[in-house]
Amino acid sequence: MANPRDVLIRPLITEKTTTLMQDNKYTFVVPLTANKVEIRQAVEQIFKVKVLDVNTTRVMGKFKRMGRTQGKRPDYKKAIVKLAAGERIEFFEGV
Secondary structure, eight states, rough: OGGGGGTTTTTTOOOHHHHHHGGGEEEEEOOOOOOHHHHHHHHHHHHHHEEEEEEEEEEEOOOOTTTTTTEEOOOEEEEEEOTTTTTOGGGGHHH
16 A cells, blocks of 8 residues: 555544543554554654554454344454654544
């Protein structure tokens, strides 16, 4: 993936991820094909911060019913990025 903006789809903001922000960890939804090296480079280039660690997990989509029909939400991968001490991503501030 050439463009770092293609690696980070969107930030993932939930109660759990907001508590992780206190430990300097930020969560993003990334493509299923993205690896840890690409995620690290994308975060460092876009937000101009130093990344210490990247953890990824693959989340399977749930099956949901809509009346008689049954559908499935898409699978996605989330990346938890730990930043160096003193680093912040301003995008998440105020959440």
